Amino acid sequence: MEGxxxxxxxxxxxxxxxNLDTPEFxxxxxxxxxxxxxxxxxKRKGHIIITDxxxxxWYRNIKIKKLK
Structure with a gap:
């Protein structure tokens, strides 16, 4: 997310x-x-949820990077 x-x-x-700020969304x-x-x-920050x-x-080698 960026804004x-x-x-x-x-x-x-x-x-x-x-874009969360559109009529379509x-x-x-x-x-x-x-x-x-x-x-x-x-919210723009929080938890990441993986659903099934x-x-x-099955999940393997999940990498989460903080955006700069």
């Missing part, structure tokens, strides 16, 4: 970029399962 802008990368490939958020989560998408969406998942 309201964020990117998701997987294996060196950018798979998603987003606001619309998607209102339709999402997270709409009733107080404070969702409001009820399927088997």
């Amino acid at each position: 309201n802008y964020g990117e998701h990368w997987l294996n060196g490939v950018k798979i998603l970029e987003f 606001a619309d998607a958020f209102q339709k999402s399962k997270f709409v009733n989560f107080d404070g969702f998408a409001k 969406h009820t399927d088997d998942s």
Whole structure:
């Protein structure tokens, strides 16, 4: 995250970029399962959550770097 802008990368490939300050994000958020989560998408620092969406998942060699 850099301000309201964020990117998701997987294996060196950018798979998603987003801006939290757009009508598109606001619309998607209102339709999402997270709409009733107080404070969702409001904090710019915090915990990283790895989810499995009820399927088997394996993680190996996860690296997290602080952005400069």
